[in-house]
Amino acid sequence: MTDQAKPSVLPVPAGVSAPRRRGGLADDVATYVRELILTGALKPGSRIDQDAIGEAVGVSRSPVREAIVVLGQEGLLEILPRRGAMVAQLTRGDVIDHYELFGLVSGRAAGIAAVDLSNEDRADLKSIHERFTPGSGADMSALNREFHRMINSTAPPRTKWLLRLLEKSVPSHYYEFATGWDETAVGHHQAIIEAITNRDVDGARRAMEHHLHESGVVAADALERQGFWSQDDL
Amino acid sequence: MTDQAKPSVLPVPAGVSAPRRRGGLADDVATYVRELILTGALKPGSRIDQDAIGEAVGVSRSPVREAIVVLGQEGLLEILPRRGAMVAQLTRGDVIDHYELFGLVSGRAAGIAAVDLSNEDRADLKSIHERFTPGSGADMSALNREFHRMINSTAPPRTKWLLRLLEKSVPSHYYEFATGWDETAVGHHQAIIEAITNRDVDGARRAMEHHLHESGVVAADALERQGFWSQDDL
DNA sequence: CAAGTTGATATTGTATGCAAAATACGCAAT
DNA sequence: ATTGCGTATTTTGCATACAATATCAACTTG
Numbered sequence: 455m456t457d458q459a460k461p462s463v464l465p466v467p468a469g470v471s472a473p474r475r476r477g478g479l480a481d482d483v484a485t486y487v488r489e490l491i492l493t494g495a496l497k498p499g500s501r502i503d504q505d506a507i508g509e510a511v512g513v514s515r516s517p518v519r520e521a522i523v524v525l526g527q528e529g530l531l532e533i534l535p536r537r538g539a540m541v542a543q544l545t546r547g548d549v550i551d552h553y554e555l556f557g558l559v560s561g562r563a564a565g566i567a568a569v570d571l572s573n574e575d576r577a578d579l580k581s582i583h584e585r586f587t588p589g590s591g592a593d594m595s596a597l598n599r600e601f602h603r604m605i606n607s608t609a610p611p612r613t614k615w616l617l618r619l620l621e622k623s624v625p626s627h628y629y630e631f632a633t634g635w636d637e638t639a640v641g642h643h644q645a646i647i648e649a650i651t652n653r654d655v656d657g658a659r660r661a662m663e664h665h666l667h668e669s670g671v672v673a674a675d676a677l678e679r680q681g682f683w684s685q686d687d688l
Numbered sequence: 689m690t691d692q693a694k695p696s697v698l699p700v701p702a703g704v705s706a707p708r709r710r711g712g713l714a715d716d717v718a719t720y721v722r723e724l725i726l727t728g729a730l731k732p733g734s735r736i737d738q739d740a741i742g743e744a745v746g747v748s749r750s751p752v753r754e755a756i757v758v759l760g761q762e763g764l765l766e767i768l769p770r771r772g773a774m775v776a777q778l779t780r781g782d783v784i785d786h787y788e789l790f791g792l793v794s795g796r797a798a799g800i801a802a803v804d805l806s807n808e809d810r811a812d813l814k815s816i817h818e819r820f821t822p823g824s825g826a827d828m829s830a831l832n833r834e835f836h837r838m839i840n841s842t843a844p845p846r847t848k849w850l851l852r853l854l855e856k857s858v859p860s861h862y863y864e865f866a867t868g869w870d871e872t873a874v875g876h877h878q879a880i881i882e883a884i885t886n887r888d889v890d891g892a893r894r895a896m897e898h899h900l901h902e903s904g905v906v907a908a909d910a911l912e913r914q915g916f917w918s919q920d921d922l
Numbered sequence: 923c924a925a926g927t928t929g930a931t932a933t934t935g936t937a938t939g940c941a942a943a944a945t946a947c948g949c950a951a952t
Numbered sequence: 953a954t955t956g957c958g959t960a961t962t963t964t965g966c967a968t969a970c971a972a973t974a975t976c977a978a979c980t981t982g
Contacts, residue, residue, distance in 0.1 A: 477769045478965060480757070504934075514967045516750070519935085520757050523714070527761040529849050535711040536934065536973060551846040558792050612785040615763050712935060738964075748937045753965085770943060770964065 479513045483521035486511055491530050491541055492625045494682045502539040528623040546674050553670025556620045557663040563609040564662035565655040570608040579604045583643055588636035625673055635672050713747045717755035720745055725764050725775055726859045728916045736773040762857040780908050787904025790854045791897040797843040798896035799889040804842040813838045817877055822870035835877060859907055869906050
């Protein structure tokens with residue numbers, strides 16, 4: 455019953471290929487609206503007018519609707535059948551909770567990295583961390599992304615998928631707003647690297663969870679300063 | 689012309705026109721395609737033909753496209769710009785990983801429930817568990833859902849959102865296929881209830897993580913029996 | 923004057939049409 | 953037989969058109 459092995463078993467494209475061409479207009483719209491929400495330009499409870507969005511971006515309603523579906527899945531929009539979409543009523547507690555979940559999954563990834571990361575990647579990780587110094591003129595936000603990307607690189611696909619999802623519906627610019635956070639983050643990263651270096655699975659997990667927990671507080675504070683929750687109701 | 693030449697290989701959805709008062713047609717399509725994927729009718733790697741899906745369900749491509757976006761967000765479809773959507777290449781490891789993540793979040797919810805659940809809800813939980821006995825003629829699947837719903841009821845909104853998301857892209861019918869699993873699940877539930885009763889946060893978390901971990905193995909086995917990963921051809 | 927009703931308007935949900943890109947096919951050349 | 957290329961067909965992506973439902977305002981009526 456064993457199938458004859460196909461004579462032409464092609465080598466798998468080795469994973470990394472992905473010429474990554476840009477998606478369609480729906481992605482543009484989703485990015486645009488997401489930005490509006492996370493910057494507070496669209497307050498929680500605001501109704502989403504499909505025509506208005508379409509006109510603002512310069513597209514028809516088809517891509518707008520697809521973008522709304524995406525943002526609904528991300529939890530940024532609440533979709534009521536036949537009644538349109540509203541910006542989700544995110545509270546400060548929701549943001550904290552979100553980061554707690556983010557920390558849970560990131561902690562899992564860090565624990566896996568503590569064991570699975572190659573020596574080469576460990577060296578790269580340290581190199582990235584060494585350049586992660588406030589006031590050095592380095593792009594802290596970019597280096598931070600590199601740091602976490604490296605740690606998450608050995609996570610299984612499904613975990614990566616969830617990390618990407620959780621990352622999207624979160625303000626990624628709070629680094630600019632939170633003065634003093636950079637220094638704290640350096641310490642957190644230091645602790646994470648140490649645990650990973652020692653191949654301490656549980657320590658890496660806990661260090662990462664703690665890092666994300668603190669990040670959540672900082673992000674919530676930043677959003678508060680931006681007047682994110684000022685609109686009491688509609 | 690080519691009236692009958694249409695190789696409509698897609699199954700016609702079972703009673704789809706009964707309750708038309710739900711959300712839009714996109715929900716119907718998403719549910720339909722999700723079922724096809726999780727039952728193995730659509731093998732990993734299969735291309736999704738929008739017209740074919742639309743014809744099978746009896747709708748146009750607009751709701752089909754929105755459903756594809758939803759399933760893409762759920763990780764069940766891989767969407768390649770301008771090249772359509774393919775059923776994601778889920779491996780056994782992916783399913784295991786998925787349940788691990790599910791366990792992580794469910795464990796968090798269980799820990800919260802151990803502290804926050806009201807005495808009334810604790811009594812209800814026990815009542816549900818008492819009826820959760822294999823061979824008693826009870827709807828085990830329904831009681832299982834009730835059990836977990838009760839535990840998750842005190843979780844914060846964002847956590848609930850993630851739980852719902854993780855629950856969707858998982859076969860929810862494996863109870864029928866896994867003989868002997870019922871008995872094991874009873875023991876797991878028992879341990880979870882005990883920890884919750886003792887207000888043992890960490891114990892509840894660990895018991896729930898263990899439960900979901902085992903569930904993942906069972907689900908993967910069930911999928912394997914269904915020939916889910918028989919990707920001998922392409 | 924309040925409350926309910928009814929018609930007009932606006933907005934969503936779905937279907938269809940159309941252009942661009944990708945795939946499939948055929949044939950020639952090496 | 954395989955590779956390369958040019959053409960035809962299919963399929964996606966977006967725009968537009970149509971239908972259904974919700975929202976709102978004016979009006980009527982108790």
